[in-house]
Amino acid sequence: xxxxxxxxxxxxxxxxxxxxxxxxxxxxxxxxxxxxxxxxxxxxxxxxxxxxxxxxxxxxxxxxxxxxxxxxxxxxxxxxxxxxxxxxxxxxxxxxxxxxxxxxxxxxxxxxxxxxxxxxxxxxxxxxxxxxxxxxxxxxxxxxxxxxxxxxxxxxxxxxxxxxxxxxxxxxxxxxxxxxxxxxxxxxxxxxxxxxxxxxxxxxxxxxxxxxxxxxxxxxxxxxxxxxxxxxxxxxxxxxxxxxxxxxxxxxxxxxxxxxxxxxxxxxxxxxxxxxxxxxxxxxxxxxxxxxxxxxxxxxxxxxxxxxxxxxxxxxxxxxxxxxxxxxxxxxxxxxxxxxxxxxxxxxxxxxxxxxxxxxxxxxxxxxxxxxxxxxxxxxxxxxxxxxxxxxxxxxxxxxxxxxxxxxxxxxxxxxx
Numbered sequence: 001x002x003x004x005x006x007x008x009x010x011x012x013x014x015x016x017x018x019x020x021x022x023x024x025x026x027x028x029x030x031x032x033x034x035x036x037x038x039x040x041x042x043x044x045x046x047x048x049x050x051x052x053x054x055x056x057x058x059x060x061x062x063x064x065x066x067x068x069x070x071x072x073x074x075x076x077x078x079x080x081x082x083x084x085x086x087x088x089x090x091x092x093x094x095x096x097x098x099x100x101x102x103x104x105x106x107x108x109x110x111x112x113x114x115x116x117x118x119x120x121x122x123x124x125x126x127x128x129x130x131x132x133x134x135x136x137x138x139x140x141x142x143x144x145x146x147x148x149x150x151x152x153x154x155x156x157x158x159x160x161x162x163x164x165x166x167x168x169x170x171x172x173x174x175x176x177x178x179x180x181x182x183x184x185x186x187x188x189x190x191x192x193x194x195x196x197x198x199x200x201x202x203x204x205x206x207x208x209x210x211x212x213x214x215x216x217x218x219x220x221x222x223x224x225x226x227x228x229x230x231x232x233x234x235x236x237x238x239x240x241x242x243x244x245x246x247x248x249x250x251x252x253x254x255x256x257x258x259x260x261x262x263x264x265x266x267x268x269x270x271x272x273x274x275x276x277x278x279x280x281x282x283x284x285x286x287x288x289x290x291x292x293x294x295x296x297x298x299x300x301x302x303x304x305x306x307x308x309x310x311x312x313x314x315x316x317x318x319x320x321x322x323x324x325x326x327x328x329x330x331x332x333x334x335x336x337x338x339x340x341x342x343x344x345x346x347x348x349x350x351x352x353x354x355x356x357x358x359x360x361x362x363x364x365x366x367x368x369x370x371x372x373x374x375x376x377x378x379x380x381x382x383x384x385x386x387x388x389x390x391x392x393x394x395x396x397x398x399x400x401x402x403x404x405x406x407x408x409x410x411x412x413x414x415x416x417x
Contacts, residue, residue: 004395005130008147009092010037011079012139017087018080018177025055025183026080026173032056034079038146038171045154047169055183058171062153062164070165070410074194075152075402076362076373077145078175082384085137092138095129098391105386106134113387120201120381121389128392138388140380145197146171148378148395152402164406170194172362178323181365193337193372195405196363202394203350204377207331207338209357209364210261210282211289212323215296217243217279220315223272234311236275239303240268243277243316246299259284259356261292284326284356293320324360330367331374338374344404350397353377376401 014034019027026032035056042050047060064070081087095103100122103113111134115121121129132138149169156162168191172180175198199206221236247263256262261283268277281296283289300318307315331338342352363373379394 001128001392001396004147004151004399005094005128005392007151008130008140008143008390008392008395011143011146012090012092015088015090016080016139017083018174019083020177025179027177027179028080031080031173035171035173038079038150041150042153042169045150046157047153053183053185056173057184058169059189060153060169062156062167062169064164064166064410065160066163066165066410071192072166072168072190073405073409074168074170074189074191074371074373075149076170076172076194076196076366077142077149077198077378078172078180078362079143079146080173080176080180081137081139081143082141082176084176084384085386086135087137087139090136090139091133093131093133095131098124098127098129100125103129103131105131109134111135111386113389118382118387123201124391124393129389130392131389132386134386137383137385138380138390140378140388140390141383142175142198142378144380144390144395144398145378148197148398148402151395152399152406155399155403156406162403162407164410167406168194175362178360180362181369184362184366184369186366186369186371189371191371193334194363194366195337195341196361196366196373196375197378197398197402198361198363199357199375199377200379200381200383201353202377202379202397203345203353205338205341205345205352205354205374206357206376207354207374208284208328209324209326209360209375210284211286211325212360213281213289213293214321214323215279215281215293216319217277217296217300218317218319219243219270219275219277220311221272221274222311233272234307234315235272236315237270237272239307239315240270240275240277243299243303246302247295257358261285261288263292280323281320282358286326296320324364325368327364327367327373331372334372337372340408341374341376341401341405344401344408347408348397348400348404350401
């Protein structure tokens, strides 16, 4: 297991934070640092057809070692980290034989990872945890997934008695800003189906995710000296506040779970003359998703009508853009690919946790590009922040799942295309 820990740490100490404001791919030059390292590592462990394109998408092949026809499967992870929290100068801490008590991440800043708040920690008593030092995220999302895929391929190469079909590996940039699959060449990848290793706790197996859209709402106003503003001033910030109050109460991320959708206001900047509100719209149900977008339009029209005479033109404009869709529609017709992953977990003693993703993955977009792609656990917890951690044992279990999926898919006549 030390081999997995060392590999994981060698990845996370490289800053690969992506940038949503960049128009390049990858969105940050520093993502190339890990991309080039991964290319060399894939070659060194014996993978074939290792390639990296001009946008840093990495692909590699483990050839089949069986003579009968076997579906080509893939395993995919992303190497960028979220811009939501600092991803530079990561200093991982190792907590061996975790005792179930508070973990002091940073004594100087009094930052503590406590099971009284993060109850999942108690699932891992006696295990080896890898944490942050309290000043950065860790990057288990999704460098744990990359670690597991590389380690599983290395294991299969070093143990040729384990039978498997052709396996394709893909590593992508910019997943954290929603672009991980934008330039992924599905035809070049050439797999019948794939799995993203990008989930959280051991056992997670997901083939449903949110339908997603982003909305940018712009509010206009009129600035007048406040002492003489009666009947003249229009404060765009207050109109934005009215807009937010028109959204359904109780339908925010902090008040929903499971299949419940939400509106999430994540940026609000403004002045009297102009305010810009940015929010995201999420729902698993396609009809409810469309109704949420319609509500944004309805509120916009209501406010425009209210100020039509005073302002003389539309005072509010709404730009709504779909981001991704529920992969369930594309995975259900080939449900056996989920069944194989479920069976693999059961055969190595893992209880599958099949549930919807309250977010999206590369697999969502890839499924709509013709590559059905459920999501499997990578083992980390508390992604995108200073309390992120991953048990080394969870990464080892993920390696075993990858290997077992490869085995099951290679059994003659058992894996259907």
